[in-house]
Every structure is written in structure tokens, then in C-alpha cells.
Amino acid sequence: xxxxxxxxxxxxxxxxxxxxxxxxxxxxxxxxxxxxxxxxxxxxxxxxxxxxxxxxxxxxxxxxxxxxxxxxxxxxxxxxxxxxxxxxxxxxxxxxxxxxxxxxxxxxxxxxxxxxxxxxxxxxxxxxxxxxxxxxxxxxxxxxxxxxxxxxxxxxxxxxxxxxxxxxxxxxxxxxxxxxxxxxxxxxxxxxxxxxxxxxxxxxxxxxxxxxxxxxxxxxxxxxx
Amino acid sequence: xxxxxxxxxxxxxxxxxxxxxxxxxxxxxxxxxxxxxxxxxxxxxxxxxxxxxxxxxxxxxxxxxxxxxxxxxxxx
Numbered sequence: 001x002x003x004x005x006x007x008x009x010x011x012x013x014x015x016x017x018x019x020x021x022x023x024x025x026x027x028x029x030x031x032x033x034x035x036x037x038x039x040x041x042x043x044x045x046x047x048x049x050x051x052x053x054x055x056x057x058x059x060x061x062x063x064x065x066x067x068x069x070x071x072x073x074x075x076x077x078x079x080x081x082x083x084x085x086x087x088x089x090x091x092x093x094x095x096x097x098x099x100x101x102x103x104x105x106x107x108x109x110x111x112x113x114x115x116x117x118x119x120x121x122x123x124x125x126x127x128x129x130x131x132x133x134x135x136x137x138x139x140x141x142x143x144x145x146x147x148x149x150x151x152x153x154x155x156x157x158x159x160x161x162x163x164x165x166x167x168x169x170x171x172x173x174x175x176x177x178x179x180x181x182x183x184x185x186x187x188x189x190x191x192x193x194x195x196x197x198x199x200x201x202x203x204x205x206x207x208x209x210x211x212x213x214x215x216x217x218x219x220x221x222x223x224x225x
Numbered sequence: 226x227x228x229x230x231x232x233x234x235x236x237x238x239x240x241x242x243x244x245x246x247x248x249x250x251x252x253x254x255x256x257x258x259x260x261x262x263x264x265x266x267x268x269x270x271x272x273x274x275x276x277x278x279x280x281x282x283x284x285x286x287x288x289x290x291x292x293x294x295x296x297x298x299x300x301x
Contacts, residue, residue, distance in 0.1 A: 060287070060288075061290055064287065064290065068286075068287060096292070097290065102292075103292060104290055104292040104293045106238070106239070106241070106293065107241045107242055108241065109239065109241050110241070111241050111242070111245050149239075149241070151238060151239075151292070151293055152292070176239070176241070
């Protein structure tokens with residue numbers, strides 16, 4: 001697969017290595033490791049992963065500082081050009097704070113940090129990221145977060161649902177998210193943010209390999225393009 | 226010039242922290258509390274000629290997330 005993937009590391013990221021391993025394992029190519037302070041992305045970048053963790057110690061709001069770091073200006077520009085961007089967990093928080101995705105991630109409704117594998121319903125099986133899943137199917141993916149309670153106003157939620165931009169919904173109430181939304185797409189469909197960690201579900205030894213298909217779907221579209 | 230920025234959750238946005246604090250207050254025996262909302266106060270020391278527009282811009286672009294939060298600027 002001749003494409004160039006990159007994984008961003010912010011101070012406090014802790015799922016960047018897992019993400020890099022998943023990309024390497026599934027694509028057979030080593031992704032570039034990108035540092036938050038880099039102002040520019042490589043011009044040939046084909047796929048950007050914004051990983052989980054606690055960027056900048058979650059100061060101010062989860063993802064708020066990272067969203068304003070130098071590399072995010074280039075990520076926003078790349079997303080505007082149509083480069084696929086996947087934000088997982090803290091990465092999802094960063095993408096909402098950067099306004100690449102609508103809504104916000106708030107403290108879990110039950111206050112507690114939630115760390116377990118949860119059922120996810122694939123709401124849209126035809127997006128760039130979900131083409132390898134059947135719409136309506138249920139997959140098992142782990143979550144590990146404190147601020148995963150998705151919020152957007154009703155008008156925005158209606159718009160997301162009407163346009164098929166809810167990629168995943170929790171199969172049970174995990175964190176109080178509005179309409180149990182677990183992952184959303186931008187209007188163009190090339191940016192996905194999700195709280196669950198597909199990169200932690202790529203082989204059976206991890207308890208589920210259901211996350212593999214997400215990466216396979218994106219990488220397939222890139223190698224065909 | 227000292228500037229205080231008060232950040233609060235918008236009305237209608239659920240505040241799990243406020244709810245937990247409310248619960249604890251009740252546990253301590255404080256009655257008559259009908260609601261608790263948690264906000265944040267950010268104290269800035271800025272140049273005296275800092276414009277209102279610049280302060281607004283700081284709030285909109287970083288200090289508050291206007292998707293879920295309101296802010297109020299208080300110059301001291």
C-alpha cells in the first residue's frame with residue numbers, strides 16, 4: 001500500500017504508540033511520527049491519526065490546548081484538502097476543540113472514568129472509515145475516558161443524524177452522550193472523531209479485533225485512489 | 226490591568242460535576258439547595274491598552290468553548 005500515514009504526538013499523548021502499531025500492523029507500512037510543535041505536515045501525507053491521551057494534562061478543557069498547537073493548523077488545512085483524519089478519544093476532543101467536528105465532549109454523566117469494552121452500533125456503514133462494516137451491525141471496542149459525554153444542541157444533532165454523520169452509537173448508556181453518539185463525521189466525510197479505541201482492538205489477544213476493519217477500510221480507499 | 230473572565234456552562238447543558246457537588250452538599254445536611262453549577266474563573270494581567278475586541282477574541286478562541294460555555298469579562 002503506497003501511502004503515507006502520520007500519527008501526531010502531543011505532550012501527554014499516550015495512545016500514539018498503539019495507533020502507530022495498529023497502522024503498521026494493518027497496512028504493513030511504518031507511519032510517520034509527527035510532533036505537536038512541527039508547523040508543517042509532509043506534503044504527501046495521506047492519512048492523519050490524532051491519538052488518545054491527556055494532551056497538555058487536559059488543562060483548561062480536554063483537547064483545548066492541543067487544538068491550538070502549531071501542527072493543528074496544518075491538520076485543519078489538510079482536512080480541508082480532503083485528507084482523512086481520524087481522532088480517537090483525546091483526539092476526538094482535540095478535533096471538536098479545533099472545530100473540525102461539531103459538538104463538545106464533556107465530563108461523563110456518571111463522573112467516573114469509564115474503562116471497558118463496549119458494544120458499538122455502526123450507524124453508517126458507507127463512510128470512508130466504516131465501509132468494511134455493515135450498517136446496523138454491532139462491534140466490540142474498548143473505551144477509556146473521563147470526558148466522553150458528547151454534547152451538541154438539538155439542531156446540530158438532527159443535522160448529524162439527517163446527513164448520516166453519526167458513524168457509531170453506543171449500544172448501551174456508557175457516559176451520558178447525547179443520543180448515545182460515540183463517533184461523528186464532518187460534512188465532507190473525511191474526518192472521524194470517536195471516543196472508543198479501534199487501535200486497541202486489532203487482534204483477538206486484545207479481546208476483540210473489531211477495530212481492524214476501520215483501518216482496513218480507510219487504507220483500502222487510499223491505495224485505490 | 227487585571228481582567229477576570231468568568232466561564233460558565235450554558236443553561237440547559239448538563240453539569241455532572243455540579244450535580245455531584247449538589248449531592249454531597251445534601252449528604253452534609255445542607256438543605257434548601259436547588260441547583261449547583263460549576264464554572265471557572267480565569268484571571269488575566271494584560272496591558273492597559275488591551276482592546277475589548279482582543280479580550281473577546283481570547284475568550285472565543287481559547288478561554289471558553291462557546292459550544293457549551295458562556296463567558297463574562299470583568300475588568301478590575
